[in-house]
Amino acid sequence: MTRKVCVVITARPSYSRVRTALEAIRDHPDLELQLVVAASALLDRYGGAIKVIESDGFKVDRTVYMIVEGENLVTSAKSTGFGLAELATVFDDLKPDMVITIADRYETIATSIAAAYMNIPLVHLQGGEVTGSIDEKTRHANTKLADVHLVCCESAHKRVQLLGERPERIFLTGCPSIDLARQALEADPADISAIVGRYAGVGPGIDVTQPYVVVMQHPVTTEHDQSRAQAEALIDAVEAADKPTLWFWPNVDAGSDGTSKALRVAREHGKLRRTHFYRNMQPLDFLKVLIGSRGIIGNSSVALRECAYLGVPAVNIGTRQQGRDRGRNVVDVGYGSDDIAAAIERMWTLSERPRDFIYGDGFAGRRIAEVLATADLSIEKMLTYSW
Structure with a gap:
């Protein structure tokens, strides 16, 4: 039956x-x-x-x-x-x-x-x-x-x-997300320019034939009243690093309005000039974008799960993923913009991308x-x- x-x-x-x-x-x-x-x-x-x-x-x-x-x-x-x-x-x-x-x-x-x-x-x-x-x-x-x-x-x-x-x-x-990561890794080399061109985003065009980073920062429910300040620290770090950046919009959690407002204000004041914003991508396309990047910055679980399998370097910020199993790809930092910017800079010096099959x-x-x-x-x- x-x-x-x-x-x-x-x-x-x-x-x-x-x-x-x-x-x-x-x-x-x-x-x-x-x-x-x-x-x-x-x-x-x-x-x-x-x-x-x-x-x-x-x-x-x-x-x-x-x-x-x-x-x-x-x-x-x-x-x-x-x-x-x-x-x-x-x-x-x-x-x-x-x-x-x-x-x-x-x-x-x-x-x-x-x-x-x-x-x-x-x-x-x-x-x-x-x-x-x-x-x-x-x-x-x-x-x-x-x-x-x-x-x-x-x-x-x-x-x-x-x-x-x-x-x-x-x-x-x-x-199952690791199944997609495996498929993305085993696929033919992706044309990242073609992938990002399929999605409507906001911001200046980014030349993804050059090294770039991905940002995905969500509010922390227990720190929801600090979400704007935390987003502003990340914005300052991305500005200081001055790298081409693909930034994905936060989840609908308590505090996401603060994160979103910080991003909008930054753009209105001429910040994030090398950053393009996206709402969403097909899961396989997103993973291919990650594989082609220097790494991911923020506090999304994808940095610890799929990126561990893929060997994509990750800068994990703050407490949102506290206690979760993580691989050698992850560097943990606090909310200080200088520490985040320094961790981003280190992505440009990495010669190895170790993979771990935790999930x-x-x-x-x-x-x-x-x-x-x-x-x-x-x-x-x-x-x-x-x-």
């Missing part, structure tokens, strides 16, 4: 974290993919991920508009509440055999609560990792609500067991589909614990 697998994607990064699993689920003879796109993944100002998803050939079964304007702690909580109410209706309509929730964004807890309270087996992808701030609490809450755990690394596997989950429900699959070997998607096709989803067994 075919199992209906409902995957809920709530943000731009969540899609790249699950894309190859979506392909494997769609193509598996014993699985039927149901795709729900929600929250910031629907909004153009945060990259319009739904357009990328549909252009990749996926059928979207439902959309859920749930983001409350404001990008602060109150609106994050309210958005989660709206999502919970709407997703309950969606699950009642679709009647899936299981629901997949991804990682640690605040919207994901709405998916988990709705599925758990409706007795729908919940599958959590990327549980057990440490990231700090509210994201880590959300990730572990998702783990405790989930029935099946698809973890990406050894330390996460151990941590989910320590959280009290039964070993037979925990599967070390690796992360998988590039074949997670098909492992995930096989687990979903064969796992025991009896809700009675799911609710039985052995302490």
Whole structure:
């Protein structure tokens, strides 16, 4: 009997974290993919991920508009509440055999609560990792609500067991984003100029035939009132380094309005003259841009996950990724603009790009589909614990 697998994607990064699993689920003879796109993944100002998803050939079964304007702690909580109410209706309509929730964004807890309270087996992808701030609490809450755990690394596997989950429900699959990294690395050398030319951005044209860097800086929820000052320090560092820069817009988190305002004010005052801004790219294109760069700067998890596999140098700023497993590609710095600028300068002197396979070997998607096709989803067994 075919199992209906409902995957809920709530943000731009969540899609790249699950894309190859979506392909494997769609193509598996014993699985039927149901795709729900929600929250910031629907909004153009945060990259319009739904357009990328549909252009990749996926059928979207439902959309859920749930983001409350404001990008602060109150609106994050309210958005989660709206999502919970709407997703309950969606699950009642679709009647899936299981629901997949991804990682640690605040919207994901709405998916988990709705599925758990409706007795729908919940599958959590990327549980057990440490990231700090509210994201880590959300990730572990998702783990405790989930029935099946698809973890990406050894330390996460151990941590989910320590959280009290039964070993037979925990599967070390690796992360599907590493599948994309493998594909990008194995592809023919990319014409970076052609890639960036396909996307509408803001700012001066950047000659990417010359060495360039990528910036992706998100607000830290527990430091949301400092997001503008932190963005300004990074802006000063990028100005001081004076390198061609591709800057990607922040996620919709508490404090993102402060980050965005800092960028707009800087541009109005003639700063970031060698910087071009982008909302989003196709995941494979983005990874090819990273491979062609001198490195990535900011606090995105891509610096620690995909870039570890790719060997792309990374300057990780501040506390957002505190505690997460990282490879030899990462240099950690604080928020001081001088320290950030010095770390950027060092990227121009690196002669080696070591690779580490912390988050998988590039074949997670098909492992995930096989687990979903064969796992025991009896809700009675799911609710039985052995302490």
